[in-house]
Amino acid sequence: MTHHDCDVLVVGSGAGGATTAAILAEAGHDVLILEEGPWVEQGEVRPFSLAQMDKQYRAGGVTVALGLPSIAYTEGRCAGGGTEVNSGLYWRPPEETIERWRSRYSIQDFRTDDLLSICEEVEEELSVQKVPGEHTPSSQIMRRGADRLGWKNDEIPRWMAYPEGAGATEGTRQSMTKTYLPRAFAAGARILCEHRLDAIVRTGRRAVGAEASHDGESVTISFRDIVVCGGAIQTPAILQRAGFRHRIGRTLAVHPTVKLSARFENEVNTPDDVSVYQVKEFSPNISFGGSASHPGLVALALTDNWRDFGRAVTSWPELAIYYAAITSEGRGIVQTIPGVRDPLVTYRLTKRDRDLLGQGLARLAMVMLEADAEEVYPSFKGAPVVRNRADISTMASSFAASKASVMTVHLCSTAPMGDDEKRCATDSHGLVHGSDNVYVNDAALLPEAPGVNPQASVMAVAIRNARRYCDERAG
Amino acid sequence: MSQPNEPGIASSAVTRFAHDLLAAELPALPPDRRADAVGFVVRRVESLPSIMRFGVSTIGLSVDAVGALVGRGRMRGMITRLPLPLLAEYPRLVRSLGFAYVWETWPDTLVDGGAAS
Numbered sequence: 407m408t409h410h411d412c413d414v415l416v417v418g419s420g421a422g423g424a425t426t427a428a429i430l431a432e433a434g435h436d437v438l439i440l441e442e443g444p445w446v447e448q449g450e451v452r453p454f455s456l457a458q459m460d461k462q463y464r465a466g467g468v469t470v471a472l473g474l475p476s477i478a479y480t481e482g483r484c485a486g487g488g489t490e491v492n493s494g495l496y497w498r499p500p501e502e503t504i505e506r507w508r509s510r511y512s513i514q515d516f517r518t519d520d521l522l523s524i525c526e527e528v529e530e531e532l533s534v535q536k537v538p539g540e541h542t543p544s545s546q547i548m549r550r551g552a553d554r555l556g557w558k559n560d561e562i563p564r565w566m567a568y569p570e571g572a573g574a575t576e577g578t579r580q581s582m583t584k585t586y587l588p589r590a591f592a593a594g595a596r597i598l599c600e601h602r603l604d605a606i607v608r609t610g611r612r613a614v615g616a617e618a619s620h621d622g623e624s625v626t627i628s629f630r631d632i633v634v635c636g637g638a639i640q641t642p643a644i645l646q647r648a649g650f651r652h653r654i655g656r657t658l659a660v661h662p663t664v665k666l667s668a669r670f671e672n673e674v675n676t677p678d679d680v681s682v683y684q685v686k687e688f689s690p691n692i693s694f695g696g697s698a699s700h701p702g703l704v705a706l707a708l709t710d711n712w713r714d715f716g717r718a719v720t721s722w723p724e725l726a727i728y729y730a731a732i733t734s735e736g737r738g739i740v741q742t743i744p745g746v747r748d749p750l751v752t753y754r755l756t757k758r759d760r761d762l763l764g765q766g767l768a769r770l771a772m773v774m775l776e777a778d779a780e781e782v783y784p785s786f787k788g789a790p791v792v793r794n795r796a797d798i799s800t801m802a803s804s805f806a807a808s809k810a811s812v813m814t815v816h817l818c819s820t821a822p823m824g825d826d827e828k829r830c831a832t833d834s835h836g837l838v839h840g841s842d843n844v845y846v847n848d849a850a851l852l853p854e855a856p857g858v859n860p861q862a863s864v865m866a867v868a869i870r871n872a873r874r875y876c877d878e879r880a881g
Numbered sequence: 882m883s884q885p886n887e888p889g890i891a892s893s894a895v896t897r898f899a900h901d902l903l904a905a906e907l908p909a910l911p912p913d914r915r916a917d918a919v920g921f922v923v924r925r926v927e928s929l930p931s932i933m934r935f936g937v938s939t940i941g942l943s944v945d946a947v948g949a950l951v952g953r954g955r956m957r958g959m960i961t962r963l964p965l966p967l968l969a970e971y972p973r974l975v976r977s978l979g980f981a982y983v984w985e986t987w988p989d990t991l992v993d994g995g996a997a998s
Contacts, residue, residue, distance in 0.1 A: 701985060702982065719984060
C-alpha cells in the first residue's frame, strides 16, 4: 500500500481541477491531484477518433443517460479532462445568466464584473482567439447558410495557438495539460494519473482521508481539505458514496442535441476539426453548430435510417455533420447504487424540450439547404431525405424526440452552488453543505446549463472559488 | 457465412448477435473485417458503465436464448423492426458501434460492406 500526504487533494484535472490546482499551488498550498485517466500528449491519438475515445473518454465514449429518449453523453477521462478532447470553443458566461444565477440561487459575492475579469485572464492564459487564416469548408457552410437566411451567426473563438495567418486546422490546443496543469506543477503540485478515488473517509463533518486504487494496488491519501472536480457525473457520485446527499445529483442539466448530415457537391469533410461558426438566431433556446465528421461518425449518423441513407456513406468526403442544441427545461438524476461501480444516470426531457428539438432540426435543415446542400439526412428513425423546403415540412411532421439519436457533451448542475440551501448542494463558494472541508469546484456547481459552451463558465467559477479559499486560509 | 472464432468471446451472446447483425446488414463485409468489427463491439460492451453493461448483457442473453428457440435471424429482425423501448436500443447500439468501426477503419468501404476495388 502506498500513502501520500498533502494540504489539499484535488480530485480530477479538467477545467475545474486544473485551474483549482494552479491557484492553490501558487498560493503555497501543497496540492496533490488525483486523476483517474492517463496522461496523453497531444498528437498521440487522432482527434475525435475511436482511438481517442478508447484512451481519453470514460467507457470509450459510450455513456448514456437513460430516458425516453435516452441521451448519449461523453465524459473526458484523462489528464486535462474534457479540455483535451472537446472542440475548444470558448464562450464567456452570458451576463444575464450570471445575474439570474446570483438572484435565483442566492450566490454571494458573485459579481458579473469579477467573473468577466477572470474570463479575461483565462482568455490570455489559453490564447483564446479566432482563426487567423482560412476556415474549414464545414465552417463556411454554416456561415453561408445562416447569412443567406439573414440569421445571426458568429465565429466562436477557441483555446488554440496558431502560427501567424494559419488556417483552422493548424492550431495547437491550449488545453489544461498545456496551460494550468504545467502552472500547477511549476508551483509544486503533484499529479497521480490512472488513480481512481474509491472512497472518502469521514469523521462526522470532516473528510480525513481518501482511498484510491492504481493497477490493483491500494493507495491512501491524507489531506487537510479535499476539492472534488470529477465533472457533473462523477462528482455527485463521489459525494454520494461519501454519504453526502443533500441536493447532490438531483438536478443534472444538459444541452440536448439532435444531428443531421448534409451532402454537398464538393468535398467538405474535415475529419479532425469542427465548424467554429455557430448560429445564435434562436439563442438561448436553440443554437446550431458543427460536429466531428470522421467517416466512422458519418456512418454512425446515418445508421438510424440505413436502408434509405446508407448509400450516402460512400460520399463521406462530401458530407459534414451538424447539430441543433437546446436549453432544456428537463432535469436528470445521478444516483449511486451500493455495490455498483458506476452511477445510474437518467434524464427526462419536457414536452417543450421535445418540441424545441424538432424545431431546431427543421431550422438547421434550412441552413443546410440555403448553404447549397444537395441532400440532408436527419438523425432520427423514419426521417426522409431532405432535398427542398417541402421535405423539411415532411421531416418536421414525422419527427419525434423518442425516435431521435439525442446526445450531449455539456453536463452540469449536479451540485449547484448558492446560499439557498433548499436549492443548492454547496454554499456560494463550493463548500458542501453538511461538511467542514469537502469542496466541489467544477461543472457540477453551475446552477443551470448556461446555454453556451460551459467550460469558460466552469473555469471562471473555479478560479473565483479557489481564490476565495486561498484568501480565507491566508486570513 | 463465416462464424466468429475468437477464443473467449465466441460463446458470448453479444458476439453472436453482433456477428449476425453485421452479416445481415453488411453482407459483403469480408469475414476478417467482420471479426475485427465484432471484436470492437464486444470490447466496447465490456467497458460500458456497470448498469448499462448489465442491461445490455441481460438483453443480449435473453435475445440469444429466445433466438435459439425461434431462430436467431427471426429474433434479430423482430427487435430491429419493432419500436420496443430499451430492447430496440440493443441492435441500435451494436449497429452504431459496428458501423462506426468499419468506416473509421476502412473509410472506402461500400454500402454493403464490400471493399472498394
